[in-house]
Amino acid sequence: MEEKLGVTEAQMIKACCLAVRSHKSSGYIKESGSEDTVFAFGGSWADQDFYSHEPFGEITIDPSLFPSLKSVGNNEPAKINQGFFRRFQALLLQTLQAEVEKAIKKAKPIIFTGHSSGGPVAILAAVWYLEKYTRSSGDPCKCLTFGSPLVGDRIFTHALNRENWARFFLHFVGRYDIVPQITLAPYSSLKTKFGQILDFFNPKSSNFHKSSILISQEALTFFKTVLKNASSVASHAACNLMGSTNSLLEIISSFVELSPYRPSGTFIFCTGNGKLVCVKNPNAVLQILFYCCQPGDESEVKDATSRSLYMDYNKELEDSLLGMQDVVYLDDDDDDDTEIPLSANTNASGDTASINAALKDLGLSTRARLCLRAAQAFEKKKLEYQKTIDSKIPMIIKMHDVIADYQKACNDRKIGYYDAFKIQKGTPDFNANVKRLELAGIWDEIVEMLKRYELPDGFESRPEWVELGTKFRKLVEPLDIANYYRHSKDEDTGTYLRDGGRPKRYKYTQRWHEHAHRLNEGSSSETIFWAKVEELRRKPFAEVKDQIVGLEKQVREWVQTEELNNDVFLEKSTFVEWWKTLPQQHRSESCLRLQFGH
């Protein structure tokens, strides 16, 4: 297991012990050993810790704390559970950061862990650590949770996958444990009896593990409510994974608010008889979470309720880790061809047989297995799409070359390609326009796919694409701006720089570049230089004086760093002609006077 998961069995057991023990602490406990440093976060069991507000208690992440937790091109921030976040934030403000920095100095692996409602805090701490220390080339940490509720939404999952951080998170979940699914139900559905149930989980409460609660009507209702909502989320996801085209699905979804929370990282399901099933595909995890809790039939509901509330992770882990170590990896990177067997009675051999046995131990029905196949097929399709897109790289490069040649030819004629294109006089201009349109087609398609998350999560952080996107943006965006103002589209719909004026293909590629190089948002906007010029020159000088000074400064910088081509200073360029109309006094004080001087 160690080589696949990067954590030793001893570390897992130790983390689990500490995680359970930390419930008695106030906040967290830190244990520095010779091998590693473990931070174990205790749980909390107030309504407000699970749901700070209706219906699901989620908030948008704080980008200063979690700059990577977003979808880059779409510029969509992740959402996390506010209750858990508040607890993490409080600890961070107290001693956590200092203690973590002490631990870093020891140069030993760092592990964050938590059990039950301590889990989400450990997850947030780990993400914070990765953002703060690992992104700037520090060592990664590990995060181990045991029966943790879900804490982030699908963007959270997407971001962890994109940053390739998901592998640092190991979530152990007992087959029957209901806690990981709780936040799939809206607060309103649990409200009245939720406090009682939480008391049952709370080691500090007098009702802790009280058996009368285990068989109470409240527990039964709680179990049914959570499971029903989990069923909603899972079957809705399954319909989408299976590619249902029935528009009824969409209409119903507009009436029913579903939980935003989704699993992320690697899940390790404990079957209850010593086996462990390891799953990475977040869609598959979501399905398993629901189906392995499902009772056989209605007569079993009472038993299912009792066992769903009580789960001893210490014992479970010792049983499976110190014994035979029967571990099954459901979606291994090396062999993605193993098909999920659909029936427990399938005669199979090798990998399929062990997978079959594991699924049987998790109690997954044929229906559940079909959902797993759908989750697998969905990931596969993303890879296929990526392959198709990748195959266009040579074509894109060729078209870039054509436009680069056009740019050069224009420079030779002493007219910048922005202005040449805006005038559109000759066949070369027309041909460049055709290439521009063809490129736009390809890039728009990529953008559309990203918008619908049809490409693998890692796509936007692939260096070859980030680079290609930047090249494209620098080369072609000036032509788009030229075209925009040539057709005076600013008068049809407003300026190029307004919301929705600038094509998404440039916004997306700029964000890729900025994210990959950890630049501030909007810092590499040199490609919209011409749009700024066009906008400013349409306004009276006095009104935009400050903006002009700002632009001039930027231009000097961009030309120095060669972000911007020298052709902006050609005699007949829109920029030069406009600049010459500015008041004498302004020009003589301008930081660009030397460039214009010759």
Add this chain to the structure above:
Amino acid sequence: MEAEASSFETSEMLARFLGSTPMLTESWNLCARSNVMAPQGFLIDEVGGVTYVAFSGVQSLDGLEPRCGNLVPLSVASAGVSPVYGGADGGMFSALQKQSDENSVMVDAGLLQLFLNIYHTPVFQNQMFEIKKKQKPVVFTGHSIGGAIAALSSLWLLSYYQSISSPPSVICFTYGSPLIGNERLSRAIHQQRWGGNFCHLVSKFDIMPRLLFAPLAPITNHLNTLLKSWQLTMNSPFLIRDLGNQLVELEKSDLFRFVLHYVEATARSLEVGANSFVPFGNFMFCSSDGAVCVDETVAIVRMLHLTFASSSPSSSIDDHLEYGTYVEKISLQFLNRSGDELCESNTYEAGVTLASQSVSTGQEHMVKPIKDCLRVARRIGPTPNLNSAKLAIGLSKIAPLRAQIEWYKALCDESDDQLGYYDSFKLRGASKRDFKVLMNRVKLGEFWNNVIDMLEKNQLPHDFHKRAKWVYASQSYKLLVEPLDIAEYYRSGEYRKKGHYLKHGRARRYEIFDKWWRERDIYGENGNSSNNRSKFASLTQDSRFWAKVEEARNWVESVKCERDPQELTVLWANIEKFEQYARGMVERKEVSIDVLAKNSSYMRLLEDLRILRLQLPYFSPQIYGVLDRKVLP
């Protein structure tokens, strides 16, 4: 890759999702309450921000009887209705009637009458006013005949919401509703993409949803007894079976066999007569073991037959009152793993088997036909998303064609003959360049027709027509190319044969693109047209401009030879209206410069008018009044 069939069967998963939401239970509970508490009326309830409107299944049979089973055009509903109550264009179901030929969308006369009876009550009008004002999601629902009223109400509200951008959601759940309309209605609903707004729950054996496949005249008496007995039971608080006047076993069996005969005939014949009833929307077939949702008409008809054929005379009648039981079962499905083991390794087949099991309830002989039936509904061909990706590539491939036309326009607008884009093309010679533009125009038209065709065949994603890329691409296509289409229409003299372009010659795609553009809500900046333009638009912002010019030219010609003063007044009013419109466009600089080219049709029209007005006193002195009110351009 091309004709790849979907590898998953989702009809059952969708039913499970629906069952796990509160919507079925909430809507059924209100239906049951309205049956008891609101005979001949409806009840309204609000749960979790959603308004539920349930129509009682207990309705006056006197109004129903002579008409039920006869189809009448939907447009009769609006006859004599004040436009205050009507939809956007004055018709209550304007969106459905707009489809090509007006009178062929038909619904059951009796059910329509019941709907109208409720619709015209002040209490209904007030409640609907509130709902429209609140802009909250609405569920219409009803048991039995109430279901049909719910469906008609949904159609009415959906039609009303058509004119609103980003309207609230509307959904309709019916429980054992009779069929409502003909094939044209079904098709119109499909074209509006409203199929997903209707979910008709049909229990396996219930005779009611199958009833209207059969002619009702021979069974009127039986039916009357049956409906009365059903309604008495539905109206009783604890669903106590009515013990009054009932059908005897023999009558039940006659009725059952009579209806079954027609259901079977419908399922067998693929042809649908204009006067027969056809299902629309989704049908959710319920049994005690689960449910499946089917949205494909052929499959629905076959399922209606298959499941009914396994019924018996008495269960076909009793099952109409069992929806409460089914709803409860379906909403508790998540507690049941149903451990039946399959020996199936094919993904699709396994899905079909699971789906067929949830309807066949252990009747082994039904499994195979139901599976066959579900396979009919299987999607063949690439997924909608793949289709839309391919179209995006297609769009970038035709972009050069468009660029060429743009180039052509620029050349025309700058040309010495000062005809402008529109007139240059209309009066074009046989040059290679003109020919190329003609070809590009045809190719672009084909591309966009294909897009619409795919959309209507449900081969594209549901939000396709709301995606910025397509809204903008279609709009700029329309602005660029429609003037050429108009020019071609008047050049070829087609308008002499068919009449004017706007009414008789405009391609349907442009109407659709108009709608997309109207409904766009992409950056929330819809309608900020108050910006003043400093120069003329690159393309005339109303692509119908030239068609209006042509019509106006026609009026001007008519004025010259018209003698009837009444006719003349009408003509002048039309001309005046046009002038106002055109002047507005020009003043706001919403036209492209080609409109103002010296020799363009528009400029020549203005000149004609000026001369005409100078001569006017000789033609018709009584028009002075009109003339005085404004200054000549």
